[in-house]
Amino acid sequence: MVTSSLPTDQRVILQAIDWAIAQPVWLCTVLKTWGSSPRSPGALMVVNAEGNWCGSLSGGCVEQSFLRQIKAGQWRQLSQIVTYGDEGLEPDTRLPCGGRLDVLVEFLQPDDNTQSYLKRMLAAVNGSQPLQKQLVLPHACHSLNEVNQRSAPSIDLSTGMVTIWHGASPRLVVAGWSSVAEYCVSFAYSLGFEVVICEPRPQFLTQLLPLVSSPICVVEQFPAVYLETEGCHPQTAIVALTHDARMDDLTVMEAVNTPAFYIGVMGSAKNSENRLKRLARTGGLTESELARVHAPVGLDIGSKTPSEIALSVMADIVKHKNLATILQENHDR
Helix, strand or coil: CCCCCHHHHHHHHHHHHCCCCCEEEEEEEEECCCCCCCCCCEEEEECCCCCEEEEECCCCCCHHHHHHHHCCCCCCCCEEEEEECCCCCCCCCCCCCCCCCEEEEECCCCHHHHHHHHHHHHHHHHCCCCEEEEEEECCCCCCEECCCCCCCCCEECCCCEEEEEEECCCEEEEEEECCHHHHHHHHHCCCCCEEEECCCCHHHHHHHHCCCCCEEEEECCCCCHHHHHCCCCCEEEEEEEECHHHHHHHHHHHHCCCCEEEECCCHHHHHHHHHHHHHCCCCCCCCHHCCCCCCCCCCCCCCEEEEEHHHHHHHHHHHHHHHHHHHHHHHHH
């Protein structure tokens, strides 16, 4: 049974594994978009022979068109690219914002090869070693290689080669509950992050629990202990937003031992300066470890209210997440 509390990519692949035990499935991946489009490159959807689907490619119009085409007997090649929107295969199908998208469609049979293929992809999106998938149209995937960094999907039309990266969804670990944390959680979820809140204090849990629901994960554990025992994958941002020096400092001291791409802690410029000195003096953090810590956290937008501070925090996190992807794309060219 697939649980809705999981990030979308995990839900899609788990559902594909379940359906592909007894029937063929169509695994769809957004490759490229032009103009405004509801989903970004890498977005997944799976459809079974009975017309059920999990995930999405658009606001609904593409899904309905795709189901009609499957019912009509289309998309039986092992791999193909389908274009929707302006100049697409179905001129009457328009994206809500007038955009256009290319979708890779893989037709997978219910056999052991498909199960093995999907389970390797599942391990990647669960946070294990990221994978680079390559296939040549109209054939099945011929290569799943371990890679270190995320890169955007690419298509070489001269050879029919399609390259896609599969890895974990971005994750936000929030160390302790506060008014700023509440807005950060909301923003992060709307931006597609998996969200984990670590809060061991009973009085704050009383405030927190009525405000959040699945798929937000609340861990009643000290944040530093959670990071030490559970760790994290490289697509993780860790933020301490409580003004509780003991909780925030210990979180940072443990966070620098992880591969998180972003570590941030809230505080004024003066308090942040004192914190970094304290972390070096009593925590033993090195210059390179301190350089990873964003303190004060967030972009300088003159924020004052909790919602403005949270906006600056998430904007900075998204900036660093996207910059890493851009740098990798340039490296791959």
